[in-house]
Amino acid sequence: MEKMKLSKINWKDYYNQNSNNFKLVVMFLLSVLILSIITGGRFASGRQMGLIAYLLPEMGVLSLGMMLAMISGGIDLSVVAVADLAGILSCIFMRSMMPADASLSIQIAVLLITIIFCVLIGAVCGVFSGFLISYIGIPAMVATLGSSDIILGIAIGITNGSSIKDLPAILNQTTNYRLFGIIPSTTIVFGICTLLIAFLLNKTSLGFKIYMIGSNQTDFRFSGMDSRKTIILTYMISGILASVSGLLMCGHFNSARSDFGKSYLMPAILICVLAGVNPSGGKGKAAGMVLAIILLQTLSSGFAMFQNISDYYKNLIWGLVLIFVMILNVTSERKRAKQI
Amino acid sequence: MKKFFKKSEIYVLLIIIALSLIIQIKSGQFFTSNNMVDLARSLIVPGMMASALFMVIASGNIDVSFPYTAMLCMFSVTKLFQTWNFEGSILWGYLLAALIGMVLGIINGVLAAWLKLPTLIITLGTCTAYLGFTQGVLKSSVISVLPKPMADMAEWNLFSVRDVSSGLGSSMPVSIFLLIFIVLIVALIMKYTMLGRGIYALGGDPVAAERVGFHVPLIRIFVFAFMGMIAGITGLTQVTLSGMCQINFFDGYEMTIIAAVVLGGAKITGGSGSVLGTFLGVVLMKLISNNLILLGIPTNWSKLMTGVLIIAGVFFSSYKEILAKQRVNSNILG
Numbered sequence: 001m002e003k004m005k006l007s008k009i010n011w012k013d014y015y016n017q018n019s020n021n022f023k024l025v026v027m028f029l030l031s032v033l034i035l036s037i038i039t040g041g042r043f044a045s046g047r048q049m050g051l052i053a054y055l056l057p058e059m060g061v062l063s064l065g066m067m068l069a070m071i072s073g074g075i076d077l078s079v080v081a082v083a084d085l086a087g088i089l090s091c092i093f094m095r096s097m098m099p100a101d102a103s104l105s106i107q108i109a110v111l112l113i114t115i116i117f118c119v120l121i122g123a124v125c126g127v128f129s130g131f132l133i134s135y136i137g138i139p140a141m142v143a144t145l146g147s148s149d150i151i152l153g154i155a156i157g158i159t160n161g162s163s164i165k166d167l168p169a170i171l172n173q174t175t176n177y178r179l180f181g182i183i184p185s186t187t188i189v190f191g192i193c194t195l196l197i198a199f200l201l202n203k204t205s206l207g208f209k210i211y212m213i214g215s216n217q218t219d220f221r222f223s224g225m226d227s228r229k230t231i232i233l234t235y236m237i238s239g240i241l242a243s244v245s246g247l248l249m250c251g252h253f254n255s256a257r258s259d260f261g262k263s264y265l266m267p268a269i270l271i272c273v274l275a276g277v278n279p280s281g282g283k284g285k286a287a288g289m290v291l292a293i294i295l296l297q298t299l300s301s302g303f304a305m306f307q308n309i310s311d312y313y314k315n316l317i318w319g320l321v322l323i324f325v326m327i328l329n330v331t332s333e334r335k336r337a338k339q340i
Numbered sequence: 341m342k343k344f345f346k347k348s349e350i351y352v353l354l355i356i357i358a359l360s361l362i363i364q365i366k367s368g369q370f371f372t373s374n375n376m377v378d379l380a381r382s383l384i385v386p387g388m389m390a391s392a393l394f395m396v397i398a399s400g401n402i403d404v405s406f407p408y409t410a411m412l413c414m415f416s417v418t419k420l421f422q423t424w425n426f427e428g429s430i431l432w433g434y435l436l437a438a439l440i441g442m443v444l445g446i447i448n449g450v451l452a453a454w455l456k457l458p459t460l461i462i463t464l465g466t467c468t469a470y471l472g473f474t475q476g477v478l479k480s481s482v483i484s485v486l487p488k489p490m491a492d493m494a495e496w497n498l499f500s501v502r503d504v505s506s507g508l509g510s511s512m513p514v515s516i517f518l519l520i521f522i523v524l525i526v527a528l529i530m531k532y533t534m535l536g537r538g539i540y541a542l543g544g545d546p547v548a549a550e551r552v553g554f555h556v557p558l559i560r561i562f563v564f565a566f567m568g569m570i571a572g573i574t575g576l577t578q579v580t581l582s583g584m585c586q587i588n589f590f591d592g593y594e595m596t597i598i599a600a601v602v603l604g605g606a607k608i609t610g611g612s613g614s615v616l617g618t619f620l621g622v623v624l625m626k627l628i629s630n631n632l633i634l635l636g637i638p639t640n641w642s643k644l645m646t647g648v649l650i651i652a653g654v655f656f657s658s659y660k661e662i663l664a665k666q667r668v669n670s671n672i673l674g
Contacts, residue, residue, distance in 0.1 A: 138651070139658075141402070266468050279460075314472065315468050316477070319466060320469050
């Protein structure tokens, strides 16, 4: 008897802690249900789900970086620019490194070196933003706005605004590869990134510090810790994730261009807010991110199935959804605060 | 004199003078009559937006939805005029645009005052909705034949100049008076009214502003409504300046204008800055983007220049502040 009561309480606690995630699951199931009823079962097909899984990772990896910056109480507007620059530079790098008619093992080796190169670029860009924020004291928004212009400016300057084509086939082959014929390799990359970030946030001291900075930066400093290093590391990881996303984009489109990521900034922020990340910092979980991304991608490919809804309405609906979710989050939080 | 040099406006002014001298020396085409008129002409739209945005930023908020507000107003007014076959005064158009813009701005303001979330994210949400509305509901992309009142306005110039050596001509549109008018209004509000003091106070410290007795939510709503109104007017002005409606007129404007305001010495966290500084910031931005070619730099690098300018503009003031903070901390702790 005693035990049952306890477990009941635990369930309630668990629900309270993860209520946002439960809401997302319910919303996801509802939208899948409604969409499959409207489309007469076409939506729930395996092919459609495969498409969703294939399109989701670029967006997802980018949003993970945005989430880290938001949890630390800032915002990273430069993710898109970092993704573009990293994609362009690593495509140039890869094209010049790849010997003609190389064997498979050499191709894979070059790909691995390119990935390391790409991650390095992302890290450098992230450290730059982080340095401006922490050591110079520029507010995160202005700092990442400026660094975004600089990074994107370099990308445009290098390419003259045109796209880089004729990439080695290995990149596109890798991103199109499906494990056991079903699971796209990009989804696996996304899964690994999510697991790493979840581990970082929940199990490491760095993750703990990121949450603490977001909750109260003054307290953090007065407890004798160096917030500057943590902020730099946060933006570095955000930059690395953005660069991975950039490489995935290049693999997907089989080319690189300075305006590929342009349309991704707004959805990335939308996903974070949807996932329950508090824009003022200190709150947010990787699990919520996964659910929010799946939900958003489901909705977006659901819309794509209706030819008569123009692509433009998608913007209207996403904007309204973002506002609606914010209103919902704030009102429910205020109600909870009143109860306590 | 010492106070004079402490103002950040003076540095922006010095940079502007130095830059124009460099351009003049390198190309010899800067101080020509048509280049000056072109510069003034290109200042109108960003100048109007920046002075309103300065008010929002001074109140500690941020608005990224104003280019989309301008776009929505521009298209809806033009479409309405077309369907009505309206032939009256252009003033009605400005009034209508201001009204629509104000409603959109009030939506932003109410959301910001009610939710108390970072306004960047709120206005990102509304701006996507406005963009979707313009593209989806109004089905707009290009309107090349304007209704008569706007077409007339587009032709109405104060004077035209022609540079003798290069043969290039430019004309000064009447809308320049709108710019002057709006800059003056913002300056008056910010400097001489209680409302203006309230905006600065809100930007400095919202809690303190509330304790002093300012009605914080109302001030918030006012700044966003004003921003929306000016954005609406600006949208219509852009139409009369270019003689057509195009969906990509204001692409990337939000970041450029924010950058100009920040360059002009307004702190992004609010509570400081001046209209004069903002205006100089706009001049500097336009000076660079218009004259990179005269300097011999390919236009592809203009984005990089903007970024460098933003960072450079806030670098020293932020660094000074962080040093001061460290000194205070070390005094307390040590």
